[in-house]
Amino acid sequence: MIRFFNAGLDYQRLAGERRSPGDADHTGLIDLSFTIESGGFRWLTGASGAGKTTLLKLMYLALPPTSGRIELLDSDPARLDRAGRALLRRRIGVVYQDFRLLNHLSAFDNVALPLRLARRKETQIHADVTELLRWVGLADRLAHRPEELSGGEQQRVAICRAVVGRPSLLLADEPTGNLDDEQAVRLLHLFMSLNQLGTTVIIASHNLSLIERYRAPVLELQHGRLVYHG
Amino acid sequence: MANQRRSRARPDPIGLRAATHDRLLIAVVAAMSFLAALAMAGNVATSTLAAHWLGGARHVLTIEVPDPGASVQAASRITRLDAVLTALRQQPALSGVRALSPAELGHLLKPWLGDARTSGDAGIALPGVIMAQGDTHPHAVAALRQELDQIAPGALVETGGGLAARLTTLTESLQASAAAILLIVAAVAASVVGVSVRAGLAQRREAIDIIHGLGARDRDIASPFAREIARQAGLGGLLGGLAALPVLLWLGRLAAGFALVPHSAAHGVGAMLADMPTLLWAGPVVLMLVAALIGWVVAQTTVLGWLRHLA
Ligand SMILES: Nc1ncnc2c1ncn2[C@@H]1O[C@H](COP(=O)(O)OP(=O)(O)O)[C@@H](O)[C@H]1O
Ligand SMILES: [Mg+2]
Numbered sequence: 265m266i267r268f269f270n271a272g273l274d275y276q277r278l279a280g281e282r283r284s285p286g287d288a289d290h291t292g293l294i295d296l297s298f299t300i301e302s303g304g305f306r307w308l309t310g311a312s313g314a315g316k317t318t319l320l321k322l323m324y325l326a327l328p329p330t331s332g333r334i335e336l337l338d339s340d341p342a343r344l345d346r347a348g349r350a351l352l353r354r355r356i357g358v359v360y361q362d363f364r365l366l367n368h369l370s371a372f373d374n375v376a377l378p379l380r381l382a383r384r385k386e387t388q389i390h391a392d393v394t395e396l397l398r399w400v401g402l403a404d405r406l407a408h409r410p411e412e413l414s415g416g417e418q419q420r421v422a423i424c425r426a427v428v429g430r431p432s433l434l435l436a437d438e439p440t441g442n443l444d445d446e447q448a449v450r451l452l453h454l455f456m457s458l459n460q461l462g463t464t465v466i467i468a469s470h471n472l473s474l475i476e477r478y479r480a481p482v483l484e485l486q487h488g489r490l491v492y493h494g
Numbered sequence: 495m496a497n498q499r500r501s502r503a504r505p506d507p508i509g510l511r512a513a514t515h516d517r518l519l520i521a522v523v524a525a526m527s528f529l530a531a532l533a534m535a536g537n538v539a540t541s542t543l544a545a546h547w548l549g550g551a552r553h554v555l556t557i558e559v560p561d562p563g564a565s566v567q568a569a570s571r572i573t574r575l576d577a578v579l580t581a582l583r584q585q586p587a588l589s590g591v592r593a594l595s596p597a598e599l600g601h602l603l604k605p606w607l608g609d610a611r612t613s614g615d616a617g618i619a620l621p622g623v624i625m626a627q628g629d630t631h632p633h634a635v636a637a638l639r640q641e642l643d644q645i646a647p648g649a650l651v652e653t654g655g656g657l658a659a660r661l662t663t664l665t666e667s668l669q670a671s672a673a674a675i676l677l678i679v680a681a682v683a684a685s686v687v688g689v690s691v692r693a694g695l696a697q698r699r700e701a702i703d704i705i706h707g708l709g710a711r712d713r714d715i716a717s718p719f720a721r722e723i724a725r726q727a728g729l730g731g732l733l734g735g736l737a738a739l740p741v742l743l744w745l746g747r748l749a750a751g752f753a754l755v756p757h758s759a760a761h762g763v764g765a766m767l768a769d770m771p772t773l774l775w776a777g778p779v780v781l782m783l784v785a786a787l788i789g790w791v792v793a794q795t796t797v798l799g800w801l802r803h804l805a
Binding site: 324325326327328346347349350351352353354355356358364365366368369373377378380381425 | 509700701703704705706711712713801805
């Protein structure tokens with residue numbers, strides 16, 4: 265379960281800048297309260313700059329809220345120590361908008377990272393990673409490094425890395441941006457099947473035709489505020 | 495095959511191995527280790543020499559007899575030197591009574607008088623010098639002085655007491671300097687490690703961000719860093735220690751030259767040279783371990799501190 269209690273994020277305050285109460289210009293998120301049941305699926309929508317990426321950052325523990333509090337996978341990250349938050353991150357798969365692959369590692373080793381952090385057996389890692397990369401059509405790209413791959417291929421590697429550990433929560437930031445329609449549909453099927461296996465899935469997107477095709481509850485942001493949830 | 499598996503198992507996500515070694519780190523640590531080796535060797539040599547010198551000097555009496563060849567009485571054919579020697583040998587408290595030969599005397603005085611003066615022919619009349627071991631207590635020395643003055647007026651009795659005190663002060667200062675050098679050298683090594691780690695962190699910032707985001711704990715990141723830095727610092731320590739070996743051997747040979755001066759020190763230098771191989775082999779290994787430890791500790795604390803920037 266994910267719960268936000270009047271959570272806000274003020275980038276100025278995060279940077280240590282003082283602001284007087286009257287200041288209008290506020291970047292980030294303001295006073296978000298909502299609940300996503302475990303195993304739920306949500307589209308996260310809103311115009312560019314509305315705060316979608318920032319909301320995901322709170323959810324993947326890259327930023328702490330500057331006001332209010334949040335609960336993720338039934339624990340309060342603010343009450344965990346650093347190691348505890350690290351272990352919580354391992355249960356969250358993230359597809360970053362800019363992929364964030366490690367350039368000195370092969371596609372295989374990039375996807376294997378979460379499993380190696382979890383100290384899985386190397387034979388198991390080999391089987392899982394190979395199968396997943398084959399499934400997204402990269403069977404012949406296992407040994408390629410990210411810079412030897414196209415944007416779409418890199419994105420598929422990033423998606424594989426996010427899902428390979430069967431996370432309890434999957435967050436994706438505009439994951440279909442670099443994919444053609446056919447690939448986007450395959451990708452959504454992957455997310456759907458993970459969701460059916462119990463993973464909570466939240467996908468930020470402004471691809472309305474995709475959202476139309478795969479009906480699911482929507483969280484809509486506008487200027488950092490939650491304007492619609494349903 | 496099994497080997498290949500193993501190397502796959504540690505793909506080095508932070509990219510520590512992929513980056514070239516920090517040659518500056520290895521070079522500076524090697525230089526510091528070289529200095530540390532010299533300071534430690536100097537310390538050991540000083541202590542060893544001083545211990546033997548002090549041990550000898552404490553019981554050594556030097557008796558100078560001016561005008562040694564003159565006879566004791568006008569009619570007698572006994573020289574003043576022989577008379578004093580005989581008297582000394584009759585003292586039950588003294589042992590090892592021995593007059594220095596003209597050659598030994600010449601060798602001792604050569605630095606002051608040069609070749610011509612000591613080659614035996616004419617020039618300054620050299621005193622006779624007798625060495626003995628025995629009681630150097632002031633009372634005993636005063637009694638001896640009185641007795642010898644009657645046999646050969648003008649004879650002098652010297653003891654090593656004053657020398658011993660000065661030698662102790664000297665060794666203590668040298669040891670303090672060596673300790674100061676070791677401290678400075680360790681501080682320089684530690685700060686170079688700190689700089690190198692910080693540069694490494696800045697260079698790998700993105701990779702660290704990414705694996706932090708994937709759920710790596712602080713120690714998952716700090717430990718490989720510390721291992722790698724410890725490896726490089728250890729290598730530097732070993733190289734510096736090995737580079738010091740020839741210098742130490744050479745210094746050891748120089749030190750052997752001191753064997754002649756106080757008679758009893760010869761044994762000390764010999765013992766020191768005999769100890770050398772152990773010291774020489776242990777030195778680089780000890781330096782390697784200490785450098786590796788410094789590297790490991792500094793890297794751990796630097797990385798753990800730096801990671802606080804991340805949520
Ligand atoms: N690191 C940052 N520092 C300051 N402001 C930021 C930062 N990241 C985003 N913002 C601001 O926060 C707002 C929301 O940004 P973002 O969450 O990236 O929106 P979206 O993903 O919906 O396009 C924007 O006004 C953006 O300029
Ligand atoms: Mg965004």
